[in-house]
Amino acid sequence: MTDDTPFEIVEISSLYGKTIQCAKRGNVLISVTKITMFGLGRIQFPEQAELSQLRQERHGNQRKFSKDHEKLKCLERLERLEYNWRRSQGNLKAVRDVGLRDSEELVRQLFGHLLIVGQSVSATSHQFSEIDAPLGRLHIQSYWQVLNDGRKYLTTVIFMSEMSAESKS
Amino acid sequence: MNVEDIIILDDYDIDYAALPDDTLGQLALCNELYIATSALSELSERNPTLVIPIAWQIIATEHGDYYLQKLAMELLFELMASAVTKFVHKNRSGLQNDKLVQYANIIQSANAISRKEHPITL
Numbered sequence: 001m002t003d004d005t006p007f008e009i010v011e012i013s014s015l016y017g018k019t020i021q022c023a024k025r026g027n028v029l030i031s032v033t034k035i036t037m038f039g040l041g042r043i044q045f046p047e048q049a050e051l052s053q054l055r056q057e058r059h060g061n062q063r064k065f066s067k068d069h070e071k072l073k074c075l076e077r078l079e080r081l082e083y084n085w086r087r088s089q090g091n092l093k094a095v096r097d098v099g100l101r102d103s104e105e106l107v108r109q110l111f112g113h114l115l116i117v118g119q120s121v122s123a124t125s126h127q128f129s130e131i132d133a134p135l136g137r138l139h140i141q142s143y144w145q146v147l148n149d150g151r152k153y154l155t156t157v158i159f160m161s162e163m164s165a166e167s168k169s
Numbered sequence: 170m171n172v173e174d175i176i177i178l179d180d181y182d183i184d185y186a187a188l189p190d191d192t193l194g195q196l197a198l199c200n201e202l203y204i205a206t207s208a209l210s211e212l213s214e215r216n217p218t219l220v221i222p223i224a225w226q227i228i229a230t231e232h233g234d235y236y237l238q239k240l241a242m243e244l245l246f247e248l249m250a251s252a253v254t255k256f257v258h259k260n261r262s263g264l265q266n267d268k269l270v271q272y273a274n275i276i277q278s279a280n281a282i283s284r285k286e287h288p289i290t291l
Contacts, residue, residue, distance in 0.1 A: 087203065
């Protein structure tokens with residue numbers, strides 16, 4: 001399910017002063033970064049080195065590490081922060097698993113597809129859809145918020161391939 | 170504070186430490202899963218007791234994805250394990266062969282693996 005009908009890129013402003021660039025068709029809005037950053041694994045996890053260091057310390061001497069409550073708390077906090085990065089990386093992996101390339105063309109294709117999906121959204125909810133890919137199908141779970149003014153805003157996309165669904169840990 | 174104004178932003182643009190507890194609670198249940206994950210994590214550090222009903226709602230309604238549900242499950246288990254451990258320690262003399270003792274032993278086994286807690290002696 002794709003649509004080559006052109007869509008416009010608009011800017012909406014948030015209460016916090018940030019301008020958000022969105023793909024728009026009718027009353028459906030898709031934030032560009034929700035696709036390009038979160039959907040394609042480009043978000044950063046700056047605490048990665050610190051987390052690796054703590055994991056290494058724990059692995060080296062678990063008994064000693066378990067007595068250091070400050071380090072334990074820090075490790076737990078960083079492991080929770082890592083979940084968002086892993087979700088985003090999972091999206092990128094799913095895209096690659098089905099033979100798609102992280103490219104402008106793919107972003108355009110995803111906008112076209114999701115702008116159609118958004119048209120059928122009538123309440124804050126999530127939708128399942130899929131697009132054809134060279135090595136199978138990319139399964140897409142899209143989360144939508146119906147804003148107070150009735151516009152439908154894509155909040156999150158989760159991409160899945162059969163392979164990525166099996167490899168979660 | 171209007172949650173709708175926040176969820177149109179991106180996770181990395183939000184200063185969670187500056188948000189009040191009730192806003193974090195609402196965000197933890199929102200449809201923006203990166204924001205929900207960060208909000209639940211922030212709330213768990215700030216006010217663990219507020220996390221229990223929210224984490225339970227996430228699990229019971231299967232809200233969100235694998236990572237949000239995993240976080241909710243971990244937080245619930247940690248809080249419950251800690252409560253069971255405290256209760257059994259406090260009431261050990263009256264709890265011989267009680268179900269709670271069995272639960273405590275399961276927790277003890279889990280802790281023996283992770284070495285995160287002191288063992289329970291009954």
